[in-house]
Amino acid sequence: MQLLITGGTGFIGSRLALRCVREGFAVRAVGRRNNPAEAATAEALVRAGVDFRDVSVADAEALAAAMAGVDVVFHLAAAQHEANVPDSHFEAVNVTGTRNALAAAERAGVKRFVHGSTIGVFGGAARRLIHDDSPLEPENIYGSTKLAAERVVAEFGSRLPAVVVRISETYGPGDRRLLKLFKAASKGMLVQVGAGKNLHHPIYIDDLLDGLLAAAKLDSAVGATFVLAGPTPVTSREMLKAVAAASGGARIVRIPMLPLLALAWLLETALRPFGVQPPLHRRRMDFFRKSFHFSGLEARKRIGFEPRVDLESGMHATAQWYRDEGLLAAPAAHHTKPGRFAPLDVAAAASMRLAAEIEPFDSFWEGPSNIEKGYRTVYEFYRHNYLAKFPADRSAPILVVSCGPGYMVDMLVRHGYQSVTGIDSDAEKVEPGRRRGLDCRAERAFPWVAARESHYQA
16 A cells, blocks of 8 residues: 655654554655755655655645555645744645645545644633534634645545544654753753643654554544544643653743743744744743643544553653654763672572472463464553653664563564564463564573673663
8 A cells, every 4th residue: 555644754744654664554755854854854764665755735746746656645744833934834835735735636546635634723722621523713824724724625525535633732752842841851940831730632653643544544534523632631730740750850940921921022023024033932832821631532433542652651752762862861870879789690590490480380471361362462551551661762672571472572573673582481482472483582581681792772
């Protein structure tokens, strides 16, 4: 199946492209190289096997050429955070660009068009619980043009199977918008503007990609418009606390809202004639002003969507990605006094009898009686609870001790990890994993680790 992703150099588009390549799809992505980060992303996509093309959705002819032979389109290109650009720029990308993509998709005979919209169409939301059919009251040019784009999608509804997905605040590995917060936290202090009680409903990138792929695959999604948001809403203060914890700890300092809003207005007014983007503008204050809390009913009904990654796990995974990319320093080590434990005697440890050898039953074995079924059910359990805690670097060497049939090994391999070894003292247990081609071995832990010349990262 041939997929096309617009906005390929953006956070969501690039992560979706890499995910789809790992799942065996042929992926084509269009996007721009407007800055060094986008250029680096484009290069990474090409290395991963993506057919990347430097194309703007405003270029109808080039977009139509990229659409040839495509089965499914994920339309994620958008003008969003640009400052000091005229409203016509948002119109050209978000409205005309969407119309170009839909027209090209119709001519190419595309089987599914997944349109990435935004929760910004609901405006400030005023703390109420938002349903998928709640009133639409966008408050800025970005939200207004994205709502106009949704209406363009509706125009093509009778001719092209389409889904509109309103995407909530998205974070995770690959996102650079939160980097400033993490850097500030790593230096020991975060600033909270106002009371910090407004609500966010963030979604971790892997959960969002699950929802987007379900929208592309399930017939029940066609014609629907729904929000994809995370497991639960959190306050701004709770988000800052999660960033602080993932960064090694930071104190949160509160400052009043009104003076900053006034300063932002002054900067915007003074710098606009010179075409200079102000260091502070009112839209940035939205983080501490707007509230969003979504019911999620339509996404559950249409595609069975259930986000799994909690804020704490997601923020730790995000911080680790920043460190792995060299964007964030590692947290300072917490030094403790040396303990009184003797060095490990490897020979003695190797000769120790195991509990499983001493007891007449397996000391701890909660795998399903149907071992093959476990590669599906235990996979979901491990993915939900543990995947976000592993290094973001897919080449990191990982050892799974007491691996059994290799359920954890299998989960990691499925998510692109390339150097995962599982060991278990019971040769019979590892055999199902070996038959599946997993690197599962009958070994005892202490001798195995002692014989390694290099270290594992997890």
